[in-house]
Amino acid sequence: MVFPGTWSDRDCAHAVLDVLQEPVRYIDHREQNVDGLELVILPGGFSYGDYLRCGAIARFAPVMEAVADFANRGGLVLGICNGFQILQEARLLPGALLRNASCEFRCEWVHLRVEQSNSAFTLDCRPGQVLRIPISHGEGNFFADPQTLDALERNGQVVFRYCAPDGRVTADSNPNGSVRNIAGISNAHGNVVGMMPHPERACEPLLGGSDGLAIFRSAIHALTRVAV
Amino acid sequence: MRYRAEIFVTLKPVVNDPAGLTIRGGLHALGFESVTEVRAGKYLVLTLDESDAAQACARVDEMARQLLANAVIEDYRIELEPVGEPAAAGERSA
Numbered sequence: 001m002v003f004p005g006t007w008s009d010r011d012c013a014h015a016v017l018d019v020l021q022e023p024v025r026y027i028d029h030r031e032q033n034v035d036g037l038e039l040v041i042l043p044g045g046f047s048y049g050d051y052l053r054c055g056a057i058a059r060f061a062p063v064m065e066a067v068a069d070f071a072n073r074g075g076l077v078l079g080i081c082n083g084f085q086i087l088q089e090a091r092l093l094p095g096a097l098l099r100n101a102s103c104e105f106r107c108e109w110v111h112l113r114v115e116q117s118n119s120a121f122t123l124d125c126r127p128g129q130v131l132r133i134p135i136s137h138g139e140g141n142f143f144a145d146p147q148t149l150d151a152l153e154r155n156g157q158v159v160f161r162y163c164a165p166d167g168r169v170t171a172d173s174n175p176n177g178s179v180r181n182i183a184g185i186s187n188a189h190g191n192v193v194g195m196m197p198h199p200e201r202a203c204e205p206l207l208g209g210s211d212g213l214a215i216f217r218s219a220i221h222a223l224t225r226v227a228v
Numbered sequence: 229m230r231y232r233a234e235i236f237v238t239l240k241p242v243v244n245d246p247a248g249l250t251i252r253g254g255l256h257a258l259g260f261e262s263v264t265e266v267r268a269g270k271y272l273v274l275t276l277d278e279s280d281a282a283q284a285c286a287r288v289d290e291m292a293r294q295l296l297a298n299a300v301i302e303d304y305r306i307e308l309e310p311v312g313e314p315a316a317a318g319e320r321s322a
Contacts (some may be wrong), residue, residue, distance in 0.1 A: 096300040
Protein backbone atom coordinates (compact mmCIF):
# COMPACT_ATOMS: atom_id res chain seq x y z
CA MET A 1 0.00 0.00 0.00
CA VAL A 2 1.47 3.35 -1.00
CA PHE A 3 0.13 6.61 0.39
CA PRO A 4 1.70 10.00 -0.24
CA GLY A 5 4.56 9.99 2.27
CA THR A 6 4.89 6.21 2.63
CA TRP A 7 8.60 5.43 2.73
CA SER A 8 9.05 1.75 3.57
CA ASP A 9 7.07 0.25 0.67
CA ARG A 10 10.17 -0.73 -1.31
CA ASP A 11 11.78 -2.27 1.76
CA CYS A 12 8.65 -4.39 2.29
CA ALA A 13 8.61 -5.37 -1.39
CA HIS A 14 12.28 -6.30 -1.15
CA ALA A 15 11.61 -8.61 1.80
CA VAL A 16 8.64 -10.32 0.15
CA LEU A 17 9.75 -10.38 -3.50
CA ASP A 18 13.55 -10.54 -3.48
CA VAL A 19 14.11 -12.45 -0.28
CA LEU A 20 11.03 -14.68 -0.07
CA GLN A 21 10.33 -14.90 -3.82
CA GLU A 22 6.64 -14.12 -3.52
CA PRO A 23 4.89 -11.80 -6.02
CA VAL A 24 4.29 -8.20 -4.97
CA ARG A 25 1.99 -5.51 -6.29
CA TYR A 26 2.16 -1.86 -5.18
CA ILE A 27 -1.34 -0.58 -4.39
CA ASP A 28 -1.87 3.12 -4.91
CA HIS A 29 -3.94 4.94 -2.29
CA ARG A 30 -6.40 6.01 -5.04
CA GLU A 31 -7.28 2.46 -6.08
CA GLN A 32 -10.78 1.25 -5.29
CA ASN A 33 -10.21 -2.41 -4.60
CA VAL A 34 -7.65 -4.93 -3.46
CA ASP A 35 -9.13 -7.87 -5.37
CA GLY A 36 -6.83 -10.77 -5.99
CA LEU A 37 -4.51 -9.98 -3.11
CA GLU A 38 -3.79 -12.44 -0.33
CA LEU A 39 -1.90 -10.15 1.99
CA VAL A 40 -2.02 -6.38 2.36
CA ILE A 41 0.93 -4.58 3.94
CA LEU A 42 0.62 -1.00 5.13
CA PRO A 43 4.26 0.06 5.34
CA GLY A 44 5.89 2.71 7.46
CA GLY A 45 6.40 6.35 6.59
CA PHE A 46 4.69 9.66 7.14
CA SER A 47 1.45 9.35 5.19
CA TYR A 48 0.04 12.78 4.36
CA GLY A 49 2.85 14.35 6.35
CA ASP A 50 1.40 12.94 9.58
CA TYR A 51 -0.80 16.06 9.58
CA LEU A 52 -3.34 16.27 12.39
CA ARG A 53 -2.36 12.83 13.75
CA CYS A 54 -0.28 9.99 12.34
CA GLY A 55 -2.55 7.98 10.06
CA ALA A 56 -5.58 10.23 10.54
CA ILE A 57 -5.78 11.36 6.91
CA ALA A 58 -4.68 8.07 5.33
CA ARG A 59 -7.74 6.45 6.84
CA PHE A 60 -9.88 8.36 4.31
CA ALA A 61 -7.85 7.32 1.26
CA PRO A 62 -10.13 5.71 -1.35
CA VAL A 63 -8.40 2.35 -1.02
CA MET A 64 -8.97 2.08 2.74
CA GLU A 65 -12.61 1.07 2.37
CA ALA A 66 -11.46 -1.91 0.32
CA VAL A 67 -8.79 -2.70 2.91
CA ALA A 68 -11.40 -2.64 5.69
CA ASP A 69 -13.66 -5.00 3.70
CA PHE A 70 -10.69 -7.25 3.00
CA ALA A 71 -9.76 -7.32 6.70
CA ASN A 72 -13.34 -7.95 7.78
CA ARG A 73 -13.56 -10.88 5.36
CA GLY A 74 -10.51 -12.42 7.07
CA GLY A 75 -7.85 -11.17 4.65
CA LEU A 76 -4.35 -10.86 6.12
CA VAL A 77 -3.32 -7.28 6.88
CA LEU A 78 -0.01 -6.19 8.40
CA GLY A 79 0.48 -2.57 9.49
CA ILE A 80 4.06 -1.60 10.21
CA CYS A 81 4.89 1.62 12.06
CA ASN A 82 2.82 4.30 10.26
CA GLY A 83 0.74 1.41 8.90
CA PHE A 84 -0.07 0.41 12.49
CA GLN A 85 -1.12 4.00 13.20
CA ILE A 86 -3.38 3.97 10.12
CA LEU A 87 -5.03 0.68 11.17
CA GLN A 88 -5.81 2.21 14.57
CA GLU A 89 -7.23 5.38 13.05
CA ALA A 90 -9.34 3.15 10.77
CA ARG A 91 -10.50 1.30 13.93
CA LEU A 92 -9.28 -2.01 12.53
CA LEU A 93 -7.09 -2.27 15.63
CA PRO A 94 -7.73 -0.82 19.09
CA GLY A 95 -5.71 1.76 21.00
CA ALA A 96 -3.58 4.65 19.78
CA LEU A 97 0.10 5.52 19.45
CA LEU A 98 1.28 8.57 21.32
CA ARG A 99 4.49 10.51 21.09
CA ASN A 100 7.45 8.59 22.52
CA ALA A 101 7.82 9.17 26.25
CA SER A 102 11.32 10.54 25.59
CA CYS A 103 9.93 13.00 22.98
CA GLU A 104 12.77 11.72 20.78
CA PHE A 105 12.68 9.89 17.48
CA ARG A 106 14.09 6.43 18.25
CA CYS A 107 15.96 4.54 15.55
CA GLU A 108 17.65 1.46 16.95
CA TRP A 109 17.53 -2.33 17.20
CA VAL A 110 15.18 -3.70 19.84
CA HIS A 111 14.25 -7.14 21.09
CA LEU A 112 10.68 -8.37 20.89
CA ARG A 113 9.17 -11.24 22.80
CA VAL A 114 6.57 -13.13 20.79
CA GLU A 115 3.59 -13.39 23.12
CA GLN A 116 1.46 -15.75 21.09
CA SER A 117 1.70 -17.79 17.93
CA ASN A 118 -1.99 -17.74 16.98
CA SER A 119 -1.90 -14.62 14.83
CA ALA A 120 -1.36 -15.06 11.11
CA PHE A 121 1.96 -13.26 11.46
CA THR A 122 3.43 -15.35 14.28
CA LEU A 123 2.40 -18.87 13.25
CA ASP A 124 6.03 -19.81 12.67
CA CYS A 125 7.14 -18.44 16.04
CA ARG A 126 6.84 -19.96 19.46
CA PRO A 127 5.55 -17.98 22.43
CA GLY A 128 8.49 -16.59 24.35
CA GLN A 129 10.74 -16.50 21.28
CA VAL A 130 12.86 -13.34 21.09
CA LEU A 131 13.20 -11.51 17.76
CA ARG A 132 15.73 -8.76 17.10
CA ILE A 133 14.17 -6.13 14.83
CA PRO A 134 14.77 -2.38 14.42
CA ILE A 135 12.41 0.45 15.30
CA SER A 136 12.31 3.88 13.68
CA HIS A 137 9.61 6.18 15.02
CA GLY A 138 8.73 9.26 17.01
CA GLU A 139 5.21 8.20 17.90
CA GLY A 140 5.12 4.57 18.92
CA ASN A 141 4.04 4.89 22.51
CA PHE A 142 1.16 2.40 22.61
CA PHE A 143 -1.83 3.48 24.64
CA ALA A 144 -5.19 1.91 25.40
CA ASP A 145 -7.48 2.32 28.38
CA PRO A 146 -7.22 -0.37 31.10
CA GLN A 147 -10.39 -2.21 30.03
CA THR A 148 -9.15 -2.44 26.44
CA LEU A 149 -5.72 -3.59 27.64
CA ASP A 150 -7.24 -6.29 29.81
CA ALA A 151 -9.40 -7.46 26.91
CA LEU A 152 -6.33 -7.57 24.63
CA GLU A 153 -4.41 -9.65 27.18
CA ARG A 154 -7.35 -11.95 27.86
CA ASN A 155 -7.99 -12.60 24.16
CA GLY A 156 -4.32 -13.16 23.37
CA GLN A 157 -4.19 -10.11 21.13
CA VAL A 158 -0.89 -8.83 22.50
CA VAL A 159 1.48 -10.20 19.86
CA PHE A 160 4.84 -8.59 20.71
CA ARG A 161 6.37 -6.91 23.75
CA TYR A 162 9.65 -5.01 23.95
CA CYS A 163 12.04 -7.07 26.03
CA ALA A 164 15.67 -7.53 27.05
CA PRO A 165 17.83 -9.83 24.86
CA ASP A 166 17.01 -12.72 27.21
CA GLY A 167 13.27 -12.18 26.87
CA ARG A 168 12.62 -10.44 30.17
CA VAL A 169 10.07 -7.64 29.82
CA THR A 170 11.72 -4.73 31.61
CA ALA A 171 11.26 -0.96 31.79
CA ASP A 172 14.76 -0.47 30.37
CA SER A 173 13.90 -2.41 27.23
CA ASN A 174 10.88 -0.23 26.48
CA PRO A 175 12.06 2.32 23.89
CA ASN A 176 9.01 4.58 23.78
CA GLY A 177 6.94 4.29 26.95
CA SER A 178 4.38 1.86 25.52
CA VAL A 179 1.95 0.68 28.15
CA ARG A 180 2.85 -2.87 29.30
CA ASN A 181 5.78 -2.81 26.81
CA ILE A 182 3.35 -3.56 23.96
CA ALA A 183 5.03 -3.41 20.54
CA GLY A 184 2.39 -5.15 18.43
CA ILE A 185 -1.20 -6.34 18.66
CA SER A 186 -3.72 -8.23 16.57
CA ASN A 187 -7.46 -8.00 16.06
CA ALA A 188 -9.68 -10.64 17.66
CA HIS A 189 -9.37 -13.01 14.69
CA GLY A 190 -5.60 -12.66 14.40
CA ASN A 191 -5.71 -11.78 10.69
CA VAL A 192 -4.87 -8.10 11.24
CA VAL A 193 -1.64 -7.25 13.04
CA GLY A 194 -0.05 -3.88 13.76
CA MET A 195 3.49 -3.45 15.02
CA MET A 196 5.85 -0.52 15.46
CA PRO A 197 9.14 -2.36 14.71
CA HIS A 198 10.15 -2.92 11.08
CA PRO A 199 10.45 -6.64 10.21
CA GLU A 200 11.22 -5.71 6.56
CA ARG A 201 14.43 -4.07 7.76
CA ALA A 202 15.58 -7.32 9.34
CA CYS A 203 15.20 -9.70 6.43
CA GLU A 204 18.79 -10.64 5.52
CA PRO A 205 22.15 -10.79 7.30
CA LEU A 206 23.47 -7.87 5.23
CA LEU A 207 20.96 -5.62 7.00
CA GLY A 208 22.17 -6.76 10.42
CA GLY A 209 19.69 -9.54 11.00
CA SER A 210 16.96 -11.67 9.47
CA ASP A 211 14.58 -12.24 12.40
CA GLY A 212 11.89 -10.21 10.63
CA LEU A 213 11.46 -12.94 8.04
CA ALA A 214 9.62 -15.07 10.60
CA ILE A 215 6.73 -12.61 10.41
CA PHE A 216 6.42 -12.69 6.61
CA ARG A 217 6.98 -16.45 6.49
CA SER A 218 4.22 -16.95 9.07
CA ALA A 219 1.81 -15.05 6.82
CA ILE A 220 2.78 -17.16 3.83
CA HIS A 221 2.19 -20.32 5.83
CA ALA A 222 -1.13 -18.99 7.12
CA LEU A 223 -2.21 -18.45 3.51
CA THR A 224 -1.08 -21.90 2.46
CA ARG A 225 -3.03 -23.37 5.32
CA VAL A 226 -6.18 -21.49 4.35
CA ALA A 227 -5.82 -22.59 0.73
CA VAL A 228 -5.55 -26.28 1.67
CA MET B 229 -24.89 32.67 8.57
CA ARG B 230 -21.14 32.42 8.63
CA TYR B 231 -19.54 31.10 11.80
CA ARG B 232 -16.05 30.87 13.16
CA ALA B 233 -15.45 27.74 15.18
CA GLU B 234 -12.48 27.20 17.43
CA ILE B 235 -11.69 23.62 18.36
CA PHE B 236 -9.36 22.83 21.25
CA VAL B 237 -8.06 19.27 21.16
CA THR B 238 -6.29 17.99 24.26
CA LEU B 239 -5.10 14.61 25.47
CA LYS B 240 -7.48 13.00 27.95
CA PRO B 241 -6.43 13.49 31.57
CA VAL B 242 -5.53 9.78 31.89
CA VAL B 243 -3.20 9.94 28.87
CA ASN B 244 0.42 10.74 29.57
CA ASP B 245 1.59 13.85 27.69
CA PRO B 246 5.35 13.69 27.07
CA ALA B 247 5.34 17.04 25.24
CA GLY B 248 3.57 18.71 28.15
CA LEU B 249 6.05 17.21 30.62
CA THR B 250 8.98 18.42 28.51
CA ILE B 251 7.54 21.93 28.30
CA ARG B 252 7.01 21.92 32.07
CA GLY B 253 10.66 20.93 32.48
CA GLY B 254 11.66 23.85 30.27
CA LEU B 255 9.54 26.27 32.27
CA HIS B 256 11.06 25.01 35.52
CA ALA B 257 14.54 25.45 34.03
CA LEU B 258 13.64 29.07 33.27
CA GLY B 259 12.66 29.59 36.89
CA PHE B 260 8.89 29.29 36.54
CA GLU B 261 8.78 26.81 39.38
CA SER B 262 5.16 27.51 40.26
CA VAL B 263 4.05 25.54 37.18
CA THR B 264 2.72 22.20 38.34
CA GLU B 265 1.26 20.91 35.09
CA VAL B 266 1.39 21.57 31.34
CA ARG B 267 -0.89 19.89 28.82
CA ALA B 268 -0.08 20.42 25.17
CA GLY B 269 -2.80 20.22 22.54
CA LYS B 270 -4.00 21.37 19.16
CA TYR B 271 -5.93 24.48 18.23
CA LEU B 272 -7.96 24.58 15.02
CA VAL B 273 -10.04 27.41 13.58
CA LEU B 274 -12.74 26.72 11.00
CA THR B 275 -15.00 29.09 9.11
CA LEU B 276 -18.25 27.57 7.93
CA ASP B 277 -21.62 28.57 6.53
CA GLU B 278 -24.62 27.03 8.28
CA SER B 279 -28.27 27.95 8.74
CA ASP B 280 -27.99 28.63 12.49
CA ALA B 281 -25.72 28.26 15.50
CA ALA B 282 -27.20 24.95 16.61
CA GLN B 283 -26.66 23.44 13.18
CA ALA B 284 -23.10 24.86 13.00
CA CYS B 285 -22.32 23.43 16.42
CA ALA B 286 -23.70 20.02 15.48
CA ARG B 287 -21.65 19.94 12.28
CA VAL B 288 -18.40 20.90 13.99
CA ASP B 289 -19.07 18.35 16.71
CA GLU B 290 -19.46 15.71 14.01
CA MET B 291 -16.19 16.83 12.39
CA ALA B 292 -14.41 16.58 15.72
CA ARG B 293 -15.75 13.09 16.33
CA GLN B 294 -14.95 11.83 12.83
CA LEU B 295 -11.58 13.41 12.23
CA LEU B 296 -10.31 16.33 14.27
CA ALA B 297 -9.94 14.41 17.54
CA ASN B 298 -9.22 10.76 18.26
CA ALA B 299 -11.68 9.67 20.93
CA VAL B 300 -9.29 6.98 22.14
CA ILE B 301 -6.84 9.53 23.49
CA GLU B 302 -8.25 13.02 23.05
CA ASP B 303 -11.00 15.32 24.31
CA TYR B 304 -12.18 18.40 22.47
CA ARG B 305 -14.00 21.63 23.20
CA ILE B 306 -15.73 23.82 20.64
CA GLU B 307 -16.30 27.56 20.75
CA LEU B 308 -18.50 29.09 18.09
CA GLU B 309 -19.20 32.69 17.12
CA PRO B 310 -21.13 34.25 14.24
CA VAL B 311 -18.98 36.36 11.93
CA GLY B 312 -21.67 37.75 9.61
CA GLU B 313 -23.45 36.77 6.44
CA PRO B 314 -21.65 34.77 3.77
CA ALA B 315 -21.17 36.38 0.35
CA ALA B 316 -24.51 36.66 -1.48
CA ALA B 317 -25.32 33.91 -3.99
CA GLY B 318 -25.26 36.36 -6.94
CA GLU B 319 -21.85 37.62 -5.91
CA ARG B 320 -20.41 34.15 -5.76
CA SER B 321 -21.68 33.08 -9.19
CA ALA B 322 -20.44 36.29 -10.80
